[in-house]
């Protein structure tokens with residue numbers, strides 16, 4: 166029996182809705198880190214009937230955490246794949262290029278081989294509230310062999326912060342005097358508000374003793390350290406997702422809504438800088454993230 170056209174049309178639209186839902190589920194799983202993009206590509210290549218095969222390449226790449234539309238468009242150009250191309254329609258060479266890109270991106274980036282062995286100066290940077298201070302504090306507690314640099318700042322202490330341990334809390338005049346005397350290894354104005362700087366003397370002394378030194382500083386500072394110490398390793402701490410970063414900032418309760426909004430704006434700029442770093446560590450679990458950072462100090 167042949168279905169009347171209306172029944173066929175209905176069945177067709179139901180199938181289209183189901184396929185759309187399946188593609189949305191694939192994108193959600195990739196953006197949450199539940200599935201890797203390379204595994205989705207392999208699944209599409211294995212079986213053209215899978216919903217993955219009708220996913221556009223640009224949708225797959227755009228689902229990878231921290232790759233926004235601008236970076237995605239740039240990557241599509243570099244891979245020489247048209248934005249409308251679906252996974253199931255890739256040519257052999259296109260598939261190869263995309264697969265290599267995805268596998269390269271997923272492997273945890275280790276400092277490049279040309280670095281002098283055992284360089285001991287490591288910078289830990291990342292967006293506000295990602296957990297830099299928490300991970301650095303865990304390292305201070307559990308890896309006493311690592312010297313954690315104590316920065317100077319002109320911002321006021323938060324409840325529980327101890328002068329000389331969390332920061333050296335200085336007045337503007339005291340901070341200016343240290344700049345004048347060349348006593349900072351680097352310094353920067355962060356979140357368009359307060360100044361932060363790394364006192365030079367303790368770092369140079371610790372490096373001279375062959376100790377590992379960890380600087381927890383902002384992106385501007387990381388760039389200055391790279392200039393002064395090309396062998397330094399720059400590690401970028403990432404949150405599992407943007408929503409988790411927002412939750413941590415608001416949950417921390419150390420800034421009011423206006424300051425939080427300002428810091429989140431800075432965070433977007435900072436996240437875009439991660440490509441300048443030698444390695445990235447995702448701070449899902451503090452002990453695990455701390456272990457990965459320490460491993461990078463001796464890698």
Ligand SMILES: Nc1nc2c(ncn2[C@@H]2O[C@H](COP(=O)(O)OP(=O)(O)O)[C@@H](O)[C@H]2O)c(=O)[nH]1
Pocket residue numbers: 290291292293294297298316317320351352353355361362363381382383384385386387428
């Ligand atoms: N350049 C530079 N940045 C620093 C230094 N110490 C801390 N920071 C950065 O200043 C920013 C603000 O730090 P803080 O006020 O503790 O805020 P939080 O990052 O939101 O906890 C963070 O990105 C820190 O990494 C430093 O010595 N130099």
Ligand SMILES: Nc1ncnc2c1ncn2[C@@H]1O[C@H](COP(=O)(O)OP(=O)(O)O)[C@@H](O)[C@H]1O
Pocket residue numbers: 291292293294295296297298299300413414416417448449450451
């Ligand atoms: N892995 C994690 N899981 C959940 N919460 C975390 C994690 N790491 C840090 N936090 C919390 O997130 C908030 C921001 O951490 P903090 O160390 O102050 O960030 P940063 O120094 O990067 O600004 C704090 O409330 C901290 O307890």
